Amino acid sequence: MNSLGTYMIVAAALFSLGLFGILQRRNLIGMLISIELMLNGANLNFMAFNRFLAPEPAVGQIIALFVMGLAAAEAAIGLSIILALFRTLQSINVERAQRLRG
């Protein structure tokens, strides 16, 4: 019913909002939230191509599943890093975390 272009523009807008968020936030959890938005934009693109162009509909769905699994792993490890950073710095502002700067 809706064309491929509609879905791709929705996906691009989601990705751009995530990109804007990750560049402008200084709060690590906020940056993580923006990353999730970007991953969803990419995933939506995969599913749209899968619906309109791909020869086998199963393959795009499998890729979307893999992206979801990786996003879960990324959220877990990111939050543990945030916890560790908070314990040592008492802050999750990324600009405070510069003890290793060269």
Next chain:
Amino acid sequence: MLMSTEAFAQMAFWIVVGLTFTGAAIAVFPRNILYNVLGLALALTGVGGLYLYLGSFFIALMQLLIYVGAITIVIVFGIMMSRPLHLEVPKRELSKVAMAAAAGLFFFMAIVGVVFKTQWVPAVQRSTDWSVETIGHLLLTRYDLVFEVISLVLLVAIIGAIVTAGFTRRLS
């Protein structure tokens, strides 16, 4: 006057898109991190609805289960355990916000240009097999290596998360 089913589906589609963008805007713009997480949940649910329109009930369910059900909750846990909400909120510099907006807008324009310039050609032979059975079959035959590697990545991520969060507790 009754609307036709098609017009109703079309209207529902735009409502879902609107919900997604509202959620995404709430996830990015407010300063309060709790609003951001709730907006993220709304946006992810909207994307799940778009998956329904793209013909995959299974992936829409997985989106609800993994993203809305697991990842959002994990982020809420992270907020609970890290910063009390009344402590310092990082300052935003106007120049940085402007540059971030410019980068996002530039990327969006580039993608829209690509979308409209390209001639998208569907594959010559397209199978119409959308069943979950086929997905499971492919996962265990053609894509079994990727499947196992993903499982390994998840295991390593869990162990790494425990180690990272546990060691700093002992240090401090």
